[in-house]
Amino acid sequence: MKYGVATSSAAEALFSNPLRSLLTMLGIIIGVASVMVMMSIGEGAKAAIEKQISAVGTNVLTLQPGTMNRGGRNQGGGSGRPFNETDVAAVADLPFVESATGILSGQANAVSEEANWVTNIQGGTASFFEVNNWKVDEGRAFSEQEAQGGAAVVVVGKTAAKNLFPGGNIVGQRIRVNSVPVEVIGVLESKGQGGGGGMGPDRDDTLVGPLSMVRNRITGGNRWVSRHVSRIQILVQDGYDVAEAQEEVSTMMRDRRRIEPGQPDNFMVVNFADMIKQRAAVAETMSTLLAFTAAVSLIVGGVGVMNIMLVSVTERTREIGLRMAIGARGGDILLQFLFEAIALCTLGGVIGMAIGWLGVLGYAQLSQAPMVVSPIIVATALGAAASVGLIFGFFPARRAAQLDPIQALRYD
Amino acid sequence: MAATRPIISCRDLTRIYRMGDQEVRALDGVTLDIHEGEFVAIMGPSGSGKSSLMNLIGALDRPTSGEMWINGRALSEMNRDELADLRNETLGFVFQQFNLLPRQDAFQNVRLPLRYARKDVGDIDARARACLEMVGLGSRMDHRPMQLSGGQQQRVAIARALANRPRILLADEPTGALDSKTTVEIMQLMQDLNRQGITVVVITHEAEVASYAARQIHFLDGKVEADTAHPELKRARGG
Numbered sequence: 001m002k003y004g005v006a007t008s009s010a011a012e013a014l015f016s017n018p019l020r021s022l023l024t025m026l027g028i029i030i031g032v033a034s035v036m037v038m039m040s041i042g043e044g045a046k047a048a049i050e051k052q053i054s055a056v057g058t059n060v061l062t063l064q065p066g067t068m069n070r071g072g073r074n075q076g077g078g079s080g081r082p083f084n085e086t087d088v089a090a091v092a093d094l095p096f097v098e099s100a101t102g103i104l105s106g107q108a109n110a111v112s113e114e115a116n117w118v119t120n121i122q123g124g125t126a127s128f129f130e131v132n133n134w135k136v137d138e139g140r141a142f143s144e145q146e147a148q149g150g151a152a153v154v155v156v157g158k159t160a161a162k163n164l165f166p167g168g169n170i171v172g173q174r175i176r177v178n179s180v181p182v183e184v185i186g187v188l189e190s191k192g193q194g195g196g197g198g199m200g201p202d203r204d205d206t207l208v209g210p211l212s213m214v215r216n217r218i219t220g221g222n223r224w225v226s227r228h229v230s231r232i233q234i235l236v237q238d239g240y241d242v243a244e245a246q247e248e249v250s251t252m253m254r255d256r257r258r259i260e261p262g263q264p265d266n267f268m269v270v271n272f273a274d275m276i277k278q279r280a281a282v283a284e285t286m287s288t289l290l291a292f293t294a295a296v297s298l299i300v301g302g303v304g305v306m307n308i309m310l311v312s313v314t315e316r317t318r319e320i321g322l323r324m325a326i327g328a329r330g331g332d333i334l335l336q337f338l339f340e341a342i343a344l345c346t347l348g349g350v351i352g353m354a355i356g357w358l359g360v361l362g363y364a365q366l367s368q369a370p371m372v373v374s375p376i377i378v379a380t381a382l383g384a385a386a387s388v389g390l391i392f393g394f395f396p397a398r399r400a401a402q403l404d405p406i407q408a409l410r411y412d
Numbered sequence: 413m414a415a416t417r418p419i420i421s422c423r424d425l426t427r428i429y430r431m432g433d434q435e436v437r438a439l440d441g442v443t444l445d446i447h448e449g450e451f452v453a454i455m456g457p458s459g460s461g462k463s464s465l466m467n468l469i470g471a472l473d474r475p476t477s478g479e480m481w482i483n484g485r486a487l488s489e490m491n492r493d494e495l496a497d498l499r500n501e502t503l504g505f506v507f508q509q510f511n512l513l514p515r516q517d518a519f520q521n522v523r524l525p526l527r528y529a530r531k532d533v534g535d536i537d538a539r540a541r542a543c544l545e546m547v548g549l550g551s552r553m554d555h556r557p558m559q560l561s562g563g564q565q566q567r568v569a570i571a572r573a574l575a576n577r578p579r580i581l582l583a584d585e586p587t588g589a590l591d592s593k594t595t596v597e598i599m600q601l602m603q604d605l606n607r608q609g610i611t612v613v614v615i616t617h618e619a620e621v622a623s624y625a626a627r628q629i630h631f632l633d634g635k636v637e638a639d640t641a642h643p644e645l646k647r648a649r650g651g
């Protein structure tokens with residue numbers, strides 16, 4: 001095959017009638033643009049979910065009151081028997097537990113010298129930061145002694161910090177939480193939003209203080225339960241099977257509460273990372289489906305290209321005859337028209353990608369949803385466009401290649 | 413001349429066109445030899461089968477029956493690709509309507525057969541330039557067909573036919589669209605090429621054009637009616 005002459009002839013045909021080429025590409029342009037937008041939405045959702053999982057931690061279990069139904073959903077959040085600090089100690093003693101913290105949470109009305117801010121407060125032990133894999137950006141976290149001694153200190157999340165001290169300079173300031181004066185000793189790094197699709201609660205809108213201080217002075221806790229905690233977070237040792245750990249925590253709690261076999265649990269051991277992954281699988285199926293729908297428009301575009309290529313072969317019958325008369329083989333003609341179709345589609349793909357990219361930017365701006373344009377998406381979109389050219393260009397190209405030289409030359 | 417091997421050899425060629433249930437016998441038993449280095453004019457009334465024969469010799473068409481050899485090779489034994497290569501390497505074709513690619517300039521048109529060549533042709537650009545200079549268009553290389561006169565376009569077409577240094581130049585009414593002055597120029601060019609050793613076969617209606625050829629073959633109703641190389645033919649027919 002003579003590739004040089006085939007390519008240059010194809011390129012020449014493409015640019016000799018730009019408007020027609022553009023119109024022919026239209027279907028491909030739209031197809032590639034929509035494939036790209038759909039895939040970007042899917043990738044964006046996937047990236048958001050990965051971020052959530054890493055924010056939650058893959059080896060963290062949460063023990064909370066209530067019962068689990070078959071679908072794994074929470075049935076009536078706060079029902080079931082509450083936990084206390086002896087439960088936390090029992091869990092922490094399990095051999096596979098790296099560390100555990102009880103958490104007591106409640107509403108907090110925080111007042112700084114600059115502003116008022118309604119947020120929530122979580123009381124925890126010093127392990128809170130390790131279990132949640134949550135680092136302190138500025139200042140420091142509270143120590144075990146401070147936690148035990150019930151020191152009047154808090155570490156604040158980014159959102160709470162920004163709203164309480166719009167002017168910055170936070171560490172060392174005093175604020176009042178539900179009228180109780182406390183000292184701000186640190187600011188937590190940002191964790192972002194918790195729920196799916198970037199729409200969940202803002203995890204940075206919180207205050208974290210020593211458990212006993214929060215219970216005794218700020219939220220009060222459940223007065224019928226001594227040393228009450230609302231939930232227990234458990235960090236499972238690296239390398240230990242998290243599902244296995246989940247099972248063992250459950251068995252131990254049933255033992256502690258003397259729940260008879262056959263009776264339902266009155267607590268749940270939740271693996272949030274697992275739940276997010278399940279939701280992610282559903283989201284992925286959805287975006288695959290959407291990308292597939294977009295691909296259908298690529299096929300329609302391909303049919304359009306085939307149609308115009310057939311017209312083009314007919315129009316250029318004499319030219320084909322001439323090329324054959326001076327020695328072009330059928331294969332040379334085939335290649336020329338195939339290249340033309342592929343170039344047409346690939347160029348349409350590039351334009352479609354540019355438009356799709358604008359669409360992605362626009363959509364991300366409007367919806368605030370994260371969208372990702374990865375090299376894989378670019379390669380897929382371009383590859384799909386080129387394949388459409390190859391597949392739908394083949395029939396017209398073969399028709400050109402099989403023309404009879406003398407009939408083609410005489411055609412008018 | 414008879415001592416040399418014929419470069420074109422036709423034996424009992426027929427070419428029948430079928431249109432519905434109608435049959436047109438364009439060629440009806442043509443036998444003829446053309447030797448290397450000859451300059452042959454093919455004449456005859458319209459519809460007598462001249463172009464039909466030329467298309468067979470040019471390996472553009474296949475006969476209904478009969479056999480032909482170009483340069484010693486039987487065309488019936490060659491496949492499509494081999495025929496394409498034969499057209500590219502051994503034959504040069506010049507058409508009445510020039511058949512240049514309108515969007516390409518003279519230089520690009522002449523380069524085209526070189527770019528389809530499968531054997532090594534050396535420096536394509538240099539060769540194309542040399543061919544255009546040979547036909548006197550060295551200063552018009554970047555002109556498109558539209559920007560050239562008819563005679564100049566036919567010169568480009570001849571340069572294109574010569575690009576691969578063919579052994580045979582076939583021309584079907586090359587001066588049919590040209591005035592008499594340009595006709596003389598083109599025929600002189602053909603004569604020059606023939607003197608350089610290229611076998612030339614020209615179809616023409618005009619006696620003046622035919623006079624440039626050393627040998628004239630007359631066609632009538634798909635048959636050879638007269639051939640100056642074989643004066644006995646006419647007598648044999650009693651004409």
Ligand SMILES: Nc1ncnc2c1ncn2[C@@H]1O[C@H](COP(=O)(O)OP(=O)(O)OP(=O)(O)O)[C@@H](O)[C@H]1O
Nearest residue numbers: 429431436437438457458459460461462463464465
């Ligand atoms: N493709 C074709 N289909 C049907 N009939 C054809 C075809 N080509 C030629 N013919 C017929 O074959 C006969 C010979 O045609 P040809 O073109 O060889 O004549 P010609 O001698 O070249 O004539 P002219 O001097 O007019 O060019 C004519 O009767 C013509 O109508």
Ligand SMILES: [Mg+2]
Nearest residue numbers: 462463464584
């Ligand atoms: Mg003719």
